[in-house]
Amino acid sequence: MVILGKTMGIKKPFTEVIRANIGDAQAMGQQPITFLRQVMALCTYPNLLDSPSFPEDAKKRARRILQACGGNSLGSYSASQGVNCIREDVAAYITRRDGGVPADPDNIYLTTGASDGISTILKILVSGGGKSRTGVLIPIPQYPLYSAVISELDAVQVNYYLDEENCWALNVNELRRAVREAKEHCDPKVLCIINPGNPTGQVQSRKCIEDVIHFAWEEKLFLLADEVYQDNVYSPGCRFHSFKKVLHEMGPEYSSNVELASFHSTSKGYMGECGYRGGYMEVINLHPEIKGQLVKLLSVRLCPPVSGQAAMDIVVNPPVPGEESFEQFRREKESVLGDLAKKAKLTEDLFNQVPGVQCNPLQGAMYAFPRIFLPARAVEAAQAHTMAPDMFYCMKLLEETGICVVPGSGFGQREGTYHFRMTILPPVEKLRTVLQKVKEFHIKFLEKYA
């Protein structure tokens, strides 16, 4: 909003601000999944259970959720860990997703969006005490929740760099370097992974995940797998592999020892229900004492929003073939994911046609993170404004086109490189226009500072 403020009162060369800066699908016009909202409405106002305009399968889900709530109402507190039957549904979902690898409802914690889970578990892990400060490994570029929470907790942020030349892959040698150097001044205990990547959009190969798990096992690192984009995989040849599944398949030496927390959310995927703040974490091999602390910490805040828990239930327990709502659900889901795949390709192709812009394939998630090569004079002009060069670029882009994107410096990047993050959430035709405008802006920018 500060950025927007700068342009207020001045006649603008655009008619509309396009907020391509945040992964907020419904704000960009994506329609909610009908079935999810039907169940939510039934839970909210149970009189509707008598209405013929709601399908039976939605009513069945709503009755089941309400029966598990105190006083059969979304208005009661749930257990701090979340409503029992919803945790069971999450566990069943994980088991299905991972081809039968079992999940225990007791290891599932419902959260206020994934952010809440991530910051809660980091708080527990960092507060462990010890002589030196706790080091937390995070990818660079990263989603800034991590750096913010690490700083809040007075832990040490340990950067490992993703390999831009290699489609933002995670290289275990780079992890090794980061840990080795970190050990000189802190105690590296946690390794955060974002897969599919935010802001970088890469999807990790099974081999890479194995390597990471082996490394975590060697170094006794707690693995924190941010898997909120697990439904958002577009590139042919890419598939989502959960850390949990790979861990299990690597055998008991790994699966009984490596500590892992993984996160999911109602906010991303094909449902984009950000506002409900629903999420879960699955935590395995957690030391019983730490688990006790976790439960205590969670209980202070009473419970996550029960409406968000209900939304999470529908995400993990959607209509299945044979149910009345299945066809419509399938159509809606495929339409959202199909469009995202189309837009991922379109964005990559169009960015790579712009001179001075290099964009890796958007294998997953919902962002492009192109590298922009800025002329020396533009860098000087930014410095004259005491701005990071990519911040300067993004400000100019906003002022001249109304397109709002986030400078790479907000996520971290190798020194001397510049990027921005743009969502691919605008509808296809609008996105095409946006990309065309960015292209024109970029060419003019290069000319101006040549």
Place this chain on the structure above:
Amino acid sequence: MVILGKTMGIKKPFTEVIRANIGDAQAMGQQPITFLRQVMALCTYPNLLDSPSFPEDAKKRARRILQACGGNSLGSYSASQGVNCIREDVAAYITRRDGGVPADPDNIYLTTGASDGISTILKILVSGGGKSRTGVLIPIPQYPLYSAVISELDAVQVNYYLDEENCWALNVNELRRAVREAKEHCDPKVLCIINPGNPTGQVQSRKCIEDVIHFAWEEKLFLLADEVYQDNVYSPGCRFHSFKKVLHEMGPEYSSNVELASFHSTSKGYMGECGYRGGYMEVINLHPEIKGQLVKLLSVRLCPPVSGQAAMDIVVNPPVPGEESFEQFRREKESVLGDLAKKAKLTEDLFNQVPGVQCNPLQGAMYAFPRIFLPARAVEAAQAHTMAPDMFYCMKLLEETGICVVPGSGFGQREGTYHFRMTILPPVEKLRTVLQKVKEFHIKFLEKYA
């Protein structure tokens, strides 16, 4: 749940566990306010806006909320501080409540229940730095959120004792003593007040609030007023006075200088919508730099649940005379509050008929916090079980009657005194039975350990 576990598998002398331990109205059978749920259902599933079974005033509210949401959907993120029009409605509510004392929407922050607001503001105030640790004054008995957050933040808990002999009144001389002693080992910076009291149920007089504000002004303490029970005042002669209003009426020397955060919630009052995790805080005279930190901290967690924000909107913007839903709303509201008032009196009267039990009037909130006089042999028996004596008492009560209450030691109490907290949320006739059972249990307990 640990407590309940102890009784599992053993044949129990009761047929039902009565959870009188937590202020969870709907779990005890209270029905949601129809209007609130209608608006929420309309917001959740906007197709219902065409349904003739919903009243126009509910539709009007729903349309207004949706228009203020990104993509007209509860599924979008809101601004971190909350949806604009809801913050405006909160400000208008406060202005009405306080007889015209103005409230600025810019000072309103929507939160994930009041707990979130309280812990967030404490985090900001404690992280201020300085040589000695920050002291936070809290009443004893207190709601344990405070002690938990203070301990999490590694701040110093500074106890001031409420005056049980004087209906749990807050005595400024006791505040003075607490601050004087605290200054020897920490830097007291924050004064927390719970009014109406939890677990103690007292309603502070206007005079008392003035004295507290004057004291905070003298000592430059940040005032933190937990006013979530502002609608729950029962005793004739008692009235809720907001700290904000009294502060304003004390004149500019106070109203421009004393820093105050006050909290409200959807969870208590007559609506009891705990599960939605809605709440707000109003923060005045906050130092701009601290305000900047607050906004930054809030933005890390993206936003409070938008459904909870919508619920908060209905709490502050209910039907008014002349609107279609007003009569039903008024009836439902008065029925809940009327029953609570009846139950408050009933509970006080019945407890005071029991030998060895002393119960102050339940002027407000939704709890009784009777003092129980335990025989020396009961105290010894508890010690033999390495339990606090009131914990021992509550365990026995649960095992023998199925009634679940919370020992006073969970809230803090003067040494050598024992209490428990019991909600008055069960329906009137059920509450009467519960009280009768507690009486019989207590008499038997006294006999056993005489």
